[in-house]
Amino acid sequence: KAGVTQTPRYLIKTRGQQVTLSCSPISGHRSVSWYQQTPGQGLQFLFEYFSETQRNKGNFPGRFSGRQFSNSRSEMNVSTLELGDSALYLCASSFGVLGGALNTEAFFGQGTRLTVV
Amino acid sequence: SQQGEEDPQALSIQEGENATMNCSYKTSINNLQWYRQNSGRGLVHLILIRSNEREKHSGRLRVTLDTSKKSSSLLITASRAADTASYFCATDAKRDSNYQLIWGAGTKLIIKP
Numbered sequence: 001k002a003g004v005t006q007t008p009r010y011l012i013k014t015r016g017q018q019v020t021l022s023c024s025p026i027s028g029h030r031s032v033s034w035y036q037q038t039p040g041q042g043l044q045f046l047f048e049y050f051s052e053t054q055r056n057k058g059n060f061p062g063r064f065s066g067r068q069f070s071n072s073r074s075e076m077n078v079s080t081l082e083l084g085d086s087a088l089y090l091c092a093s094s095f096g097v098l099g100g101a102l103n104t105e106a107f108f109g110q111g112t113r114l115t116v117v
Numbered sequence: 118s119q120q121g122e123e124d125p126q127a128l129s130i131q132e133g134e135n136a137t138m139n140c141s142y143k144t145s146i147n148n149l150q151w152y153r154q155n156s157g158r159g160l161v162h163l164i165l166i167r168s169n170e171r172e173k174h175s176g177r178l179r180v181t182l183d184t185s186k187k188s189s190s191l192l193i194t195a196s197r198a199a200d201t202a203s204y205f206c207a208t209d210a211k212r213d214s215n216y217q218l219i220w221g222a223g224t225k226l227i228i229k230p
Contacts (some may be wrong), residue, residue: 004159033218043205043220056215076128090159098209098216106218107149108160 002027004093004109007049010043012115018079025072025093032074033098033106037088046089049074050097078114086116123206123221131229136193138224140206141186146222147209147216149182151191153202154223160205163191201228 007104013019034046045058049068066076068083072093078085092106123140130136140149148167152160157216166182166189168172173180175230179192207218 006159025141035218035220042222043207045217045219048217049217056217058217092160098218105162105165107162108152 004091004107006080006089006091006109006112008112009110010113010115012103012117015083015116017079017081018077019081019114021078021091021114023074023076023091023093023109025074025091028106029074029093029095029107031094031097031106032068032072033092033094034074034076035090035092036060037090037111038086042049043090046076048098055097061093081116083116088113123204123224124221125224127148127225127227129227129229130196132196132198134196135202136196136226136228138191140189140191140221142189142206142208142219142221143187144208144210150207150218151178151180151189152207154205163204165219178225185196196226196228198228198230199209200226202226211218214221 007022011029011112030051033048036044046059047066048055052068063079068074088111092108094104094106096104148165150165151163153163154160157161164175164180166180168184170185177194182189203223204222210218210219
Protein backbone atom coordinates (compact mmCIF):
# COMPACT_ATOMS: atom_id res chain seq x y z
CA LYS A 1 0.00 0.00 0.00
CA ALA A 2 1.52 3.32 -1.03
CA GLY A 3 2.08 5.85 1.71
CA VAL A 4 1.23 9.52 1.83
CA THR A 5 2.84 11.38 -1.05
CA GLN A 6 3.67 15.05 -0.89
CA THR A 7 4.90 17.08 -3.81
CA PRO A 8 7.12 18.86 -4.32
CA ARG A 9 9.68 17.84 -1.71
CA TYR A 10 11.56 21.13 -1.86
CA LEU A 11 10.52 24.57 -2.97
CA ILE A 12 12.17 27.98 -3.01
CA LYS A 13 9.93 30.99 -3.46
CA THR A 14 10.30 34.75 -3.26
CA ARG A 15 8.43 36.95 -0.81
CA GLY A 16 5.07 37.98 -2.18
CA GLN A 17 4.65 34.94 -4.38
CA GLN A 18 2.13 32.22 -3.81
CA VAL A 19 2.65 28.48 -3.57
CA THR A 20 0.55 25.34 -3.87
CA LEU A 21 1.52 22.12 -2.15
CA SER A 22 -0.03 18.77 -2.94
CA CYS A 23 -0.81 15.74 -0.83
CA SER A 24 -2.05 12.34 -1.96
CA PRO A 25 -3.35 10.31 0.99
CA ILE A 26 -3.21 6.59 1.50
CA SER A 27 -5.80 4.86 -0.64
CA GLY A 28 -9.09 4.63 1.25
CA HIS A 29 -8.26 7.41 3.68
CA ARG A 30 -10.70 10.28 3.64
CA SER A 31 -9.15 12.63 6.18
CA VAL A 32 -6.23 14.84 5.26
CA SER A 33 -4.69 17.27 7.70
CA TRP A 34 -1.88 19.77 7.26
CA TYR A 35 0.79 20.95 9.67
CA GLN A 36 3.54 23.51 9.66
CA GLN A 37 6.77 22.66 11.41
CA THR A 38 9.38 25.26 12.30
CA PRO A 39 12.26 25.15 14.77
CA GLY A 40 10.75 28.01 16.77
CA GLN A 41 7.06 27.05 16.86
CA GLY A 42 7.26 23.30 16.50
CA LEU A 43 4.34 21.51 14.88
CA GLN A 44 1.27 23.62 14.34
CA PHE A 45 -2.06 22.40 13.01
CA LEU A 46 -3.21 24.17 9.86
CA PHE A 47 -6.44 22.46 8.85
CA GLU A 48 -8.20 19.16 8.33
CA TYR A 49 -10.35 18.05 5.44
CA PHE A 50 -12.72 15.14 5.42
CA SER A 51 -14.80 14.17 2.40
CA GLU A 52 -14.00 17.50 0.71
CA THR A 53 -15.14 19.57 3.71
CA GLN A 54 -12.87 21.59 5.95
CA ARG A 55 -13.61 20.36 9.44
CA ASN A 56 -11.26 22.47 11.45
CA LYS A 57 -8.72 25.22 11.04
CA GLY A 58 -5.78 26.25 13.18
CA ASN A 59 -4.71 29.76 14.07
CA PHE A 60 -3.19 30.80 10.78
CA PRO A 61 -3.98 33.88 8.69
CA GLY A 62 -6.31 33.70 5.72
CA ARG A 63 -3.29 33.55 3.40
CA PHE A 64 -3.23 29.84 4.20
CA SER A 65 -5.99 27.92 2.51
CA GLY A 66 -6.65 24.44 1.30
CA ARG A 67 -9.04 22.17 -0.41
CA GLN A 68 -9.74 18.50 -0.89
CA PHE A 69 -10.87 16.81 -4.06
CA SER A 70 -13.33 13.96 -4.53
CA ASN A 71 -10.44 11.46 -4.71
CA SER A 72 -9.29 12.72 -1.27
CA ARG A 73 -6.18 14.37 -2.67
CA SER A 74 -5.58 17.72 -1.02
CA GLU A 75 -3.82 20.93 -1.88
CA MET A 76 -2.64 23.68 0.37
CA ASN A 77 -2.11 27.22 -0.87
CA VAL A 78 -0.18 30.04 0.71
CA SER A 79 -0.54 33.45 -0.88
CA THR A 80 1.64 36.53 -0.47
CA LEU A 81 4.49 34.55 1.01
CA GLU A 82 6.44 35.96 3.93
CA LEU A 83 9.89 34.99 5.16
CA GLY A 84 8.27 33.50 8.24
CA ASP A 85 6.40 30.99 6.10
CA SER A 86 9.64 29.10 5.55
CA ALA A 87 8.96 25.72 7.13
CA LEU A 88 8.44 22.03 6.63
CA TYR A 89 4.82 21.47 5.65
CA LEU A 90 3.53 18.06 6.57
CA CYS A 91 0.41 16.33 5.40
CA ALA A 92 -1.20 13.43 7.20
CA SER A 93 -3.96 11.08 6.17
CA SER A 94 -6.19 8.93 8.31
CA PHE A 95 -9.10 6.65 7.69
CA GLY A 96 -11.41 8.49 10.05
CA VAL A 97 -11.55 12.02 11.32
CA LEU A 98 -8.94 13.30 13.73
CA GLY A 99 -9.49 13.08 17.40
CA GLY A 100 -12.43 11.98 19.44
CA ALA A 101 -13.38 8.55 20.60
CA LEU A 102 -13.06 7.02 17.15
CA ASN A 103 -9.67 8.53 16.43
CA THR A 104 -7.40 6.52 14.22
CA GLU A 105 -3.72 6.93 13.56
CA ALA A 106 -2.51 9.66 11.24
CA PHE A 107 0.10 8.69 8.66
CA PHE A 108 2.45 11.38 7.47
CA GLY A 109 4.15 12.17 4.22
CA GLN A 110 7.80 13.21 4.00
CA GLY A 111 6.84 16.84 3.85
CA THR A 112 7.51 19.78 1.58
CA ARG A 113 10.32 22.04 2.68
CA LEU A 114 9.45 25.57 1.67
CA THR A 115 12.06 28.28 1.73
CA VAL A 116 10.98 31.87 1.21
CA VAL A 117 13.74 34.28 0.21
CA SER B 118 -0.34 27.29 22.21
CA GLN B 119 1.16 23.85 22.63
CA GLN B 120 -1.04 21.32 24.36
CA GLY B 121 1.75 18.92 25.14
CA GLU B 122 5.14 19.43 26.60
CA GLU B 123 7.78 16.75 26.42
CA ASP B 124 10.66 16.35 28.74
CA PRO B 125 13.49 16.09 28.59
CA GLN B 126 14.10 18.29 25.57
CA ALA B 127 17.13 16.21 24.73
CA LEU B 128 18.40 12.84 25.88
CA SER B 129 21.68 11.12 25.08
CA ILE B 130 22.22 7.51 26.14
CA GLN B 131 24.40 4.54 25.29
CA GLU B 132 23.17 1.89 22.92
CA GLY B 133 21.45 -0.88 24.83
CA GLU B 134 20.17 1.38 27.60
CA ASN B 135 16.53 2.28 28.09
CA ALA B 136 15.17 5.71 27.18
CA THR B 137 12.20 7.33 28.86
CA MET B 138 10.42 10.41 27.58
CA ASN B 139 7.51 12.19 29.18
CA CYS B 140 4.63 14.20 27.82
CA SER B 141 2.29 16.45 29.76
CA TYR B 142 -0.85 18.04 28.40
CA LYS B 143 -3.35 20.60 29.59
CA THR B 144 -6.91 19.65 28.67
CA SER B 145 -8.82 16.39 28.76
CA ILE B 146 -8.20 14.08 25.83
CA ASN B 147 -9.68 11.10 24.06
CA ASN B 148 -6.38 9.82 22.71
CA LEU B 149 -2.68 10.42 22.87
CA GLN B 150 -0.27 9.40 20.14
CA TRP B 151 3.49 9.15 19.96
CA TYR B 152 5.43 9.80 16.78
CA ARG B 153 9.07 9.59 15.75
CA GLN B 154 10.76 11.94 13.33
CA ASN B 155 14.16 11.39 11.82
CA SER B 156 16.08 14.52 10.99
CA GLY B 157 13.80 16.81 8.97
CA ARG B 158 11.66 14.04 7.55
CA GLY B 159 8.07 12.98 7.97
CA LEU B 160 6.59 11.67 11.18
CA VAL B 161 6.21 7.97 11.80
CA HIS B 162 3.33 6.83 13.97
CA LEU B 163 4.47 4.71 16.91
CA ILE B 164 1.54 4.09 19.16
CA LEU B 165 -1.94 5.40 20.04
CA ILE B 166 -3.30 5.08 23.54
CA ARG B 167 -6.89 5.89 24.38
CA SER B 168 -7.96 7.74 27.48
CA ASN B 169 -9.44 4.59 29.03
CA GLU B 170 -6.15 2.70 28.65
CA ARG B 171 -3.30 2.89 31.12
CA GLU B 172 -0.54 1.05 29.32
CA LYS B 173 0.22 -0.17 25.84
CA HIS B 174 3.11 -2.12 24.34
CA SER B 175 4.47 -2.38 20.85
CA GLY B 176 7.71 -4.28 20.42
CA ARG B 177 10.37 -2.43 22.41
CA LEU B 178 7.99 0.45 23.12
CA ARG B 179 5.92 0.86 26.22
CA VAL B 180 3.55 3.77 26.67
CA THR B 181 1.73 4.68 29.84
CA LEU B 182 -1.04 7.21 30.31
CA ASP B 183 -2.10 8.84 33.56
CA THR B 184 -5.15 10.97 32.87
CA SER B 185 -5.33 12.17 36.47
CA LYS B 186 -1.89 13.74 36.07
CA LYS B 187 -2.45 14.57 32.40
CA SER B 188 0.79 12.88 31.48
CA SER B 189 2.17 10.05 29.38
CA SER B 190 5.52 8.38 29.12
CA LEU B 191 7.24 6.53 26.31
CA LEU B 192 9.82 3.92 27.21
CA ILE B 193 12.15 2.49 24.59
CA THR B 194 13.94 -0.57 25.86
CA ALA B 195 17.30 -1.88 24.65
CA SER B 196 17.90 1.21 22.51
CA ARG B 197 19.59 1.00 19.12
CA ALA B 198 21.40 3.56 17.00
CA ALA B 199 18.40 3.57 14.66
CA ASP B 200 16.26 4.94 17.51
CA THR B 201 18.10 8.26 17.22
CA ALA B 202 15.32 10.68 16.33
CA SER B 203 12.95 13.27 17.76
CA TYR B 204 9.90 11.94 19.54
CA PHE B 205 6.63 13.83 19.75
CA CYS B 206 3.40 13.31 21.56
CA ALA B 207 0.14 14.51 20.06
CA THR B 208 -3.20 14.87 21.77
CA ASP B 209 -6.62 15.56 20.35
CA ALA B 210 -8.04 18.88 21.42
CA LYS B 211 -11.53 20.06 20.65
CA ARG B 212 -11.85 23.36 18.85
CA ASP B 213 -15.24 24.58 17.73
CA SER B 214 -16.83 21.12 17.98
CA ASN B 215 -14.11 19.44 15.92
CA TYR B 216 -10.78 18.03 16.89
CA GLN B 217 -7.24 18.86 15.96
CA LEU B 218 -3.94 17.28 16.91
CA ILE B 219 -1.92 19.39 19.29
CA TRP B 220 1.77 18.61 19.51
CA GLY B 221 4.44 18.80 22.12
CA ALA B 222 7.81 20.35 21.41
CA GLY B 223 9.48 16.96 21.17
CA THR B 224 12.36 15.11 22.80
CA LYS B 225 15.55 14.74 20.79
CA LEU B 226 16.99 11.30 21.51
CA ILE B 227 20.58 10.44 20.62
CA ILE B 228 21.80 6.89 20.95
CA LYS B 229 25.58 6.66 21.23
CA PRO B 230 27.20 3.51 19.83
